[in-house]
Amino acid sequence: MSYLETIAPDQAPEEVAAMYRRQRAHYGFLPNYARVFSHRPEVMSRWAALQATIRRPMAPRRFELVTLAAARALGNTYCALAHAQALSGLLGRAAALAVARGEEAGLSEAERAMMAFAAKVARRAQAVTAEDIAALREHGLGDDEIFDIVAVVAARAFFTRILDGLGVQADAAFRDFPAELIESLSVGRPIASEA
Numbered sequence: 001m002s003y004l005e006t007i008a009p010d011q012a013p014e015e016v017a018a019m020y021r022r023q024r025a026h027y028g029f030l031p032n033y034a035r036v037f038s039h040r041p042e043v044m045s046r047w048a049a050l051q052a053t054i055r056r057p058m059a060p061r062r063f064e065l066v067t068l069a070a071a072r073a074l075g076n077t078y079c080a081l082a083h084a085q086a087l088s089g090l091l092g093r094a095a096a097l098a099v100a101r102g103e104e105a106g107l108s109e110a111e112r113a114m115m116a117f118a119a120k121v122a123r124r125a126q127a128v129t130a131e132d133i134a135a136l137r138e139h140g141l142g143d144d145e146i147f148d149i150v151a152v153v154a155a156r157a158f159f160t161r162i163l164d165g166l167g168v169q170a171d172a173a174f175r176d177f178p179a180e181l182i183e184s185l186s187v188g189r190p191i192a193s194e195a
Contacts, residue, residue, distance in 0.1 A: 001192055003167035007038035015041045029173065032192060033078065036166050047159065054151045057144070061090050062114070063152060065107070068099065069115035070153040072187050073122035076160035078170040080185040081177065093178075100184040110139035114149055121153040164188060 019041045023034040037044035064087040071079035088096035169192040
């Protein structure tokens with residue numbers, strides 16, 4: 001699950017217990033990532049607020065495509081699987097699986113360009129050039145939308161570095177995903193073997 005000893009739900013102080021309850025209500029179980037925030041629930045709260053602020057101006061499809069591209073590039077299995085699942089709800093299972101495999105069918109040229117750009121920012125932001133920005137503008141993206149893409153990637157980098165730096169594995173529930181999806185998106189730590 002993680003390298004940290006986390007606070008058990010039955011021993012959690014109220015702020016941690018409240019965070020655990022919110023996570024359980026949303027997912028139906030307590031995700032592994034939430035457990036590591038048990039030592040600093042205020043960080044989880046601030047990150048969630050930042051994430052919501054960054055996400056607000058973006059269409060859900062764009063947000064999920066950019067986040068999936070960033071998670072893959074950052075080598076985080078947990079986020080790659082979670083956002084492929086969210087993308088599946090928007091595009092359908094077959095289309096989301098195709099995107100997860102790196103197939104471009106069903107995506108617009110602008111979407112392919114922004115996913116490639118998001119991956120570049122995630123891997124090596126200092127290698128981004130004015131030409132990269134100009135190429136996105138040629139696909140019709142405004143500077144505010146380009147900012148949003150970079151902000152999504154930066155937020156994902158923060159979150160994945162916490163998870164990976166503490167050894168957090170994706171929840172065992174992801175083992176129920178199609179094998180092809182797991183294979184395509186296992187880009188980092190393995191899925192946990194037990195809940």
